[in-house]
Amino acid sequence: MRQRFLTTLVITATLGVATAAASGDVRVGRYQTLAPIPTAEQVRPLSVIVDVRFPRRSVQTVGDAVRHLLPPSGFALADAAHADPYRPVLLNQPLPEVHRHLGPMALDQALATLAGEAWQVSLDPVHRLVSFELRPDYQTRYVERYGDTPPVAVREPPERSEPREAPRWVDAPATAGDYGPVRPQQTLLDIASELWPGHRTRARQGLVALWQANPEAFLSLGGEPNMNLLREGVWLRVPDAASVDAIPPPDAEAIIRTQFDRWRPAAKSARTDD
Numbered sequence: 552m553r554q555r556f557l558t559t560l561v562i563t564a565t566l567g568v569a570t571a572a573a574s575g576d577v578r579v580g581r582y583q584t585l586a587p588i589p590t591a592e593q594v595r596p597l598s599v600i601v602d603v604r605f606p607r608r609s610v611q612t613v614g615d616a617v618r619h620l621l622p623p624s625g626f627a628l629a630d631a632a633h634a635d636p637y638r639p640v641l642l643n644q645p646l647p648e649v650h651r652h653l654g655p656m657a658l659d660q661a662l663a664t665l666a667g668e669a670w671q672v673s674l675d676p677v678h679r680l681v682s683f684e685l686r687p688d689y690q691t692r693y694v695e696r697y698g699d700t701p702p703v704a705v706r707e708p709p710e711r712s713e714p715r716e717a718p719r720w721v722d723a724p725a726t727a728g729d730y731g732p733v734r735p736q737q738t739l740l741d742i743a744s745e746l747w748p749g750h751r752t753r754a755r756q757g758l759v760a761l762w763q764a765n766p767e768a769f770l771s772l773g774g775e776p777n778m779n780l781l782r783e784g785v786w787l788r789v790p791d792a793a794s795v796d797a798i799p800p801p802d803a804e805a806i807i808r809t810q811f812d813r814w815r816p817a818a819k820s821a822r823t824d825d
Contacts, residue, residue, distance in 0.1 A: 596624040597674070597681075601661055602654030605646065613665050614642030614735045614783070616650065621681060624658055629675065629682035631784040636770065637685050637693065639783050641670055643735050731786030733768070739778050746789060752800050759803045760790040762810075772813055779814040 576584035592599040603620065610616050617628055631638065646665075653661045662672050662681065669689045673682045685693065730742060743758035762769070762778040768785045769776035 597626065597659040597662075598657050599624065600655050601658050602656075603661070604652045605650075607651075610646060612642060612735050613644045613646055616646050616665055617642070617662065617681070620658060620661060626674075626679045626681050629673075629680040631782050634682045635673075635684045638683055639735075641666060641683055642783060729786050730789050732784045733781055733787070735783050737781070737783075739781050742787065747795075753795065755807060756795050756798045756800060756803045757790070759798050759806050760795045761787055762806075764788045764790045764794070772817060775813075777814050778807070778810045779818075 575587060577587050578584050601620065605616050605619060610619050614628075621627055650665060653664060656664070659672060666672060666683050669686060670683045671686050673684045674680070675682070730746065733742070739758050739761060740754075743754040743761060746761075747754040747757045758778070762776070765785075765787045766776045768782055768787055769778060770780035770782065771777065772780060
């Protein structure tokens with residue numbers, strides 16, 4: 552009787568192996584097999600489930616939160632030059648307290664939650680890029696009103712009495728080279744103060760020289776790039792010392808004031824609409 556039971560058990564086990572082999576499943580344990588196909592998350596990395604608490608020190612804006620979420624998925628935020636011109640309005644917004652903890656939810660749903668109802672997530676699966684676009688009804692409401700110059704409120708920071716070190720990607724102050732990428736909520740005055748620390752007059756000359764050397768880095772206002780509408784994520788050409796010296800300080804102040812006066816009504820209108 553015992554011999555017959557053992558024989559039956561061996562036959563049953565053999566049939567189980569044969570059935571698994573016939574179906575193409577892969578044995579991962581003594582009694583467990585899996586189909587040799589990718590998981591849904593492996594096919595669509597943005598469908599992976601996330602449960603994240605954003606650190607307060609490094610994540611302060613919606614753009615910071617998006618950049619915090621994307622790297623593990625293999626996707627990245629699309630360059631500003633190829634994005635909806637209104638996108639900085641979203642990315643520069645402070646991260647709402649209610650969004651400090653997201654999940655568990657799919658990554659693409661987390662991105663949509665961060666964006667809110669006015670925006671739709673835009674994907675480029677070929678280059679694995681993520682961006683955000685205004686929904687059609689909001690385009691009608693805002694783009695037709697403001698054109699290609701969204702009312703981004705960019706404040707001029709207060710004067711700083713203490714000098715600041717130049718950022719690590721700049722070899723030395725007031726030397727020709729590249730600076731970037733421009734960080735969220737960073738102003739042209741911030742950058743000039745870093746490039747020419749401790750010299751207020753020269754920093755303001757440099758501010759004008761940076762604006763003149765990088766017209767494509769600014770959104771237009773009244774048909775002219777406005778130095779108060781610096782694009783996020785761009786790289787700037789740093790003018791040499793001769794270009795900075797060629798701008799008389801009174802002329803620099805006049806240009807800064809004119810640019811501010813042209814920008815201020817749009818910024819004021821944006822605050823009124825909010």
